[in-house]
Amino acid sequence: MLTTPRMIAIALCAALNFAVGSIVYLIKLPLYLDSIGTILCALLIYPDRRAAFVCSFLAAMISTVITTLFINPFLIWFSATELALALVAAYFIADAEEIFRARPLPMLRFGLRVVLYGILTGVVSAVVSAPVVAYVFGGVTGSGSAFLVAFFLKAGQHLMAAVLHSGFTAEPIDKTLQVLFAALLFRATPKDFIDMVRARPQPAPT
Amino acid sequence: MTPNGAIVFTLVVVLAAMMSRMSGLIVLYLLCTLFAVIEVGPNATAALRRAVILMVPLAAFMVLVWVGVVGRAPADIAASQPGSRVSALVYVSIVCARLFLIVAIVQIAAMRFAAITPLQFIQLLRAPIALKRLGVLTLSLIETLLQAVDRAHTALIASGVITRRLSARNVFNGWVLVQTVWLTAITSVTGRMRDKWPMEHTLKLLDPLLAEKRKDPLRTPDKIWISCAAVAVVGIVWGDFYGLP
Numbered sequence: 243m244l245t246t247p248r249m250i251a252i253a254l255c256a257a258l259n260f261a262v263g264s265i266v267y268l269i270k271l272p273l274y275l276d277s278i279g280t281i282l283c284a285l286l287i288y289p290d291r292r293a294a295f296v297c298s299f300l301a302a303m304i305s306t307v308i309t310t311l312f313i314n315p316f317l318i319w320f321s322a323t324e325l326a327l328a329l330v331a332a333y334f335i336a337d338a339e340e341i342f343r344a345r346p347l348p349m350l351r352f353g354l355r356v357v358l359y360g361i362l363t364g365v366v367s368a369v370v371s372a373p374v375v376a377y378v379f380g381g382v383t384g385s386g387s388a389f390l391v392a393f394f395l396k397a398g399q400h401l402m403a404a405v406l407h408s409g410f411t412a413e414p415i416d417k418t419l420q421v422l423f424a425a426l427l428f429r430a431t432p433k434d435f436i437d438m439v440r441a442r443p444q445p446a447p448t
Numbered sequence: 449m450t451p452n453g454a455i456v457f458t459l460v461v462v463l464a465a466m467m468s469r470m471s472g473l474i475v476l477y478l479l480c481t482l483f484a485v486i487e488v489g490p491n492a493t494a495a496l497r498r499a500v501i502l503m504v505p506l507a508a509f510m511v512l513v514w515v516g517v518v519g520r521a522p523a524d525i526a527a528s529q530p531g532s533r534v535s536a537l538v539y540v541s542i543v544c545a546r547l548f549l550i551v552a553i554v555q556i557a558a559m560r561f562a563a564i565t566p567l568q569f570i571q572l573l574r575a576p577i578a579l580k581r582l583g584v585l586t587l588s589l590i591e592t593l594l595q596a597v598d599r600a601h602t603a604l605i606a607s608g609v610i611t612r613r614l615s616a617r618n619v620f621n622g623w624v625l626v627q628t629v630w631l632t633a634i635t636s637v638t639g640r641m642r643d644k645w646p647m648e649h650t651l652k653l654l655d656p657l658l659a660e661k662r663k664d665p666l667r668t669p670d671k672i673w674i675s676c677a678a679v680a681v682v683g684i685v686w687g688d689f690y691g692l693p
Contacts, residue, residue: 244578246651250637253586257593258630304586311558315502315551378466380522380543382510392517401522426623427630435634438641 243293247438251286252301255279258427259305263314274416276317277327279305281363281424284331286431286439288339295332302328319378323371330366335359335421342425356425360418367417368409376405387412449487451573453670454557457483460677461553464684465546471692472684473545479680480549483673484556495559499552507544514540571658574665580658581651589637596632600625 244252256279263276283298302324310318338355341348375383375391381401382388387408394404465476484492514521520531521539561569570583604610604625610618645651666674 244582246645247641249578249582249585250589250641252582253589254593254633254637256586257590257633260590261593261597261629262626300582304582308586308590311554315499315554316506316547379547380510380514380539382506382513388509388513389517392513395518395525398525400526423623423626427627430627430631431634432631432638435638438638 243296245441247435247441248287248293248297251283251439252297252304255283255286255298255301256304256308258282259301260308260313263305263309263317275420275423276305276309277302277324277417278420278423278427280324280327281331281335281421282427284328284336285339285342285424285428286436288332288336288440290440290442291332291336294336295328298331299325299328316379316383319374320371322374323367326366326370327363330359330363334362335424338425339428342428347429352425356422357418360421361414363421364414364417365410368406368413372402372406372409375409376402381405449560449669449673450665450667451561451569453666453674454560456666457670457673457677458553458557460674460681462550464677464681465549465553467681467688468546468684469688469693470542470545471687472680473542473549475680475683476549479676480553480556482676483553487669487673488556488559491559491562492556494562495555496552499548499555502555503544503548503551506547507540510540510544511537574660574662577655577658581654584654584658589633592636593629593633596629596636597625600628600632604628 258279259276260279262278263274280298280302283301284294287294287297303321306317306321306324310316338359341351341355344352375381381391381395381404390408390411391404394407395401399407461476461480465473468476484495488495514536515533518525519533519536520529521535523539524531524535564572566587567584570580570587573580601610604621605612609621609624
């Protein structure tokens with residue numbers, strides 16, 4: 243499953259997650275944008291869904307560990323969210339790979355898929371990460387979305403409800419942007435590279 | 449101490465921190481201080497400085513949100529009581545004390561291996577060879593990506609697509625930079641995979657370098673520290689059962 247081109251794809255996608263996620267965390271945008279590489283990895287390795295899931299989860303975990311050590315020490319708590327994201331990327335988003343690479347670009351179908359998968363990913367990650375945000379961090383993780391939590395708490399909601407509502411507000415927007423960026427990068431990736439990554443490992447000669 | 453021992457010890461301390469109240473946190477702070485003094489020595493101050501640098505912005509952010517904006521603790525909200533900024537501050541202090549301990553122990557454990565390179569760290573780690581190879585490739589490609597960022601950034605500034613300072617042009621054309629970096633990195637690694645690595649037998653040379661050299665995954669100091677952390681966990685659970693604060 244882990245051929246050299248796939249390992250390269252995993253490493254590149256992990257580096258992409260790390261680079262973009264760190265910039266967004268440091269400038270305190272109410273977004274995360276730290277899973278573009280995870281989604282892109284699943285798109286690159288599809289149609290082998292199991293390999294796509296394993297590789298995109300590995301890319302997510304490597305970038306999470308590196309970001310935890312150097313930039314944001316709390317990201318490791320969201321490993322379950324990364325697992326859910328990798329599942330959604332491999333089993334849902336990757337289905338749209340033909341539309342994402344179609345030339346000329348089918349604007350309507352492309353846009354609809356991006357929004358649909360963005361909302362789906364956003365809802366899933368909001369639900370999975372809410373208990374961690376509420377019970378480990380008391381609702382404030384250091385990203386800009388904490389202001390949304392504060393807004394809902396100020397409106398009288400309980401902590402868990404405030405975190406969930408904040409997640410449902412911010413995550414679909416964030417994840418739609420992530421799916422869009424991943425789709426555009428996938429579109430720009432040379433076919434040669436995709437063919438190399440998708441090639442199945444050759445059995446050893448007998 | 450081995451990398452595996454440090455990882456297990458850190459995980460046990462982090463789990464214990466998540467379960468503990470104030471008394472448990474005090475025990476864990478003492479254990480981590482001992483670990484820092486015995487295992488890391490003077491370098492521990494650098495780890496603590498780094499933990500403070502990482503934690504202070506989050507603590508300030510928490511104070512701003514909970515004390516400044518919300519003005520009461522979650523328990524007050526759950527009980528539909530008016531609450532006070534003091535109770536919010538107490539809540540933030542406990543959460544921050546717990547999070548600081550977690551950040552500090554990760555930094556201290558990382559500092560234990562400051563004298564060796566990341567490649568040597570991966571070499572010493574007891575893990576599946578594919579995972580170790582992946583770690584080495586990622587470290588190498590992060591360098592490649594950073595160089596690609598430098599080159600693409602300079603080229604796009606020279607061509608007037610983006611600017612050196614904050615500007616509206618950067619917001620609209622920032623995407624071009626990301627795309628350029630991605631394509632530069634892809635071109636570079638495709639070349640390496642097709643020509644450079646097969647010619648130089650890079651991957652074949654990597655495997656013996658990463659192969660296991662020791663049979664036992666943990667050494668005596670690892671076992672002692674892990675046992676201490678486990679005893680602390682038992683103490684915390686016992687204290688919790690008997691209602692210690």
